[in-house]
Amino acid sequence: MVPFPSLFALLPLASLSALVSAYDWIPDPAVPGSADGGWQELPQLPGADLITDFPIPGTSAVFPLYQSSGLDTAEVTRAIIVPGAEARDSWSYWITMQNIKMxxxxxxxxxxxxxxxxxxPCFLSQNDITAGAGNANQLNWKGGDWFSGDFANGPTNGDNISSFDVLDALVNYYTNASMYPNIQAVVLAGHSAAGQIFQRYAAMRxxxxxxDRVNYIVANPGSYLWLVTDRPHQNASCASVNVYDKYKYGLTGGIVxxxxxxxxxxxxxxxVSRYRGRNVHYALGTADNGPGDTGCEASTQGATHLERGDNFISMLNNSNGGMPSSHTVDMIExxxxxxxxxxxxxxxxxxxxKEVTATGSLQNSTTATAAPTGQRSSGSNDAPTAYSASVTLGIAGVAFLSILSGVALL
Known part of the structure; x- marks a missing residue:
């Protein structure tokens, strides 16, 4: 008996791949410029609005950011705030999070x-302004000062606007009950340099x-704000506690x-007590053996991203009270x-x-940030209609085809 021909044999390999994926992942755009010389533009993204003048309350400063477009704010229960890392490639991080969501x-x-x-959020550098990604009215920082919570360098030097002030405005925007009445969680998701700013912000906010609605994800930061003066390693080049434990690496002076x-x-x-009470989630890649921060102060915490993370977790476990109940550790194998x-x-x-740490209703806050009313460059709606139109059978269709072909899919 001639076996019934497999329907898989009638389909090209690309079509088979489409059958098991109900969403076409957005690729990173090619963006002119560079992290070192400055980005020449902030690219348009499908599913996102590029807001160029988000207001920072109490100041005349404005700030650029990407935000999901087309959502009903009354339906939103969760906000994820995810900056770029040292390269300031915020568009890439928005795309990553959007792809995972969809x-x-x-x-x-x-x-x-x-x-x-x-x-x-787009923490621009001075070079980005010069190269064309930003304009003269937007906040910008010198080098990596933003991931320490330092004051912006412009548009007007001396305005004393911290990157932590920006984060306050973004968190307060989402916890404004008149705008987002059903918000349950605001997740500050940071990797690498953004992991640094969120770990320090968790302590200093x-x-x-x-x-109780704010959660901090600290993934593979290059260095930490250490909570005690002891260190797992010594370095003769910065042997004094006034050096290796100075902010941003510790709390002995130099506070932002x-x-x-x-x-x-x-x-x-x-x-330290306040930090221990916050919802902080550490995530460490078990193969992240890169040096990260190469400063002397960072070397006293460990030699690599992973070693510093392990040492920080050990410090928490061995501290008075042990690992805080509101802190978690995820090792990503x-x-x-x-x-x-x-x-x-x-x-x-x-x-x-999915995770929710808050209980009860959102409370009205006197520090709530109003919705931005300025320039908004719209992307396409990020509703489920963004799924690939080429996918018609889905998982059930694949299962049906596998039965006909005699192939079991697991």
């Missing part, structure tokens, strides 16, 4: 993508009444301007310094898109 929606019928808003008054009132013990693989791991998918 892929999750295509494989999990319980997940509604319209309930999650993704925002990628001035509290608001909705702090955003926090000087707060730190004066609380001291080290108060800041086999992953190096790759933001897409870290965020797309099963552990971080759960923390990014």
């Amino acid at each position: 892929d999750l929606a295509s494989t999990d019928s319980t997940f509604n993508p319209n309930t999650t808003s993704i925002m990628s 001035i509290p608001t009444i909705n702090d 301007g955003y926090s000087t008054g707060d730190f004066k009132n609380l001291g080290r013990d108060g800041v 086999g992953v190096s310094h790759q933001q897409d693989q870290m965020f797309n791991s099963s552990q971080l998918r759960e923390r990014l898109f």
Whole structure:
């Protein structure tokens, strides 16, 4: 008897791939310029609005960012704020998070993508302004000062606007009950340099009444704000505690301007106690053996991203009170310094898109940030209609074809 011909044999390989993927992942765009010389533009992204003049309350400064387009704010229950890393490639990080969100929606019928808003703040450098990615009215920083919480260099030097002030404005925007009445979680997701800013922000952020909704994901940072003066390693080039434990690496002096008054009132013990009470989620790639921060101060924490992370976790475990109950640790097996693989791991998918730490209703905040009313360059709607139109059979269709072909798909 001649066997019934497999329908798989009648389909090209590309079509078979499409059958098992209900969402066409957005590729990274080619962006003119460079991280060193400055980016020449902020590219348009499908599914995102490019907002060029997000207001920073109490100042005349504006700030550029990407935000999910076409969402009903009353339906949004979760916001993910994900900056770029040292290269300031915020568009790439927005795309990564959007791809994961829509892929999750295509494989999990319980997940509604319209309930999650993704925002990628653009911490521009002076070179980006000169090269053309920004304009003279937007906040910009010197080098990597933004991931320490330092003051912006422009548009007007001396305005004393910290990158932490920007994060305050973004968090307050999403916890504005008149705008997002049903928000349950604001997830600050940082990898590498962005992991640094969020770990430091978790310690230095001035509290608001909705702090229980804020979650900090700290993935593979190059260095940490250490909570104690002891270090796992010594380096003769920075042997003094006043050097290796100076902010941004510790809390012995040099406190960032955003926090000087707060730190004066609380001291080290108060800041550490507050940090321990926040929702901080550490994620370490088990193959991330790159050096990261090459400064002497960072070397006292460990030699690589992974070693510093392991040492920081050990410090928490051995501290008074042990590992805080609101802190978690995820080891992402086999992953190096790759933001897409870290965020797309099963552990971080759960923390990014599903985990909820707050209870009760959103409280009205006197520090809430109003919605931006200025320039908004619209992308396409990121509703489920963004799924690939070429996919018609889905998983059920694949299963049916596998039965006909005698091939079992697992």
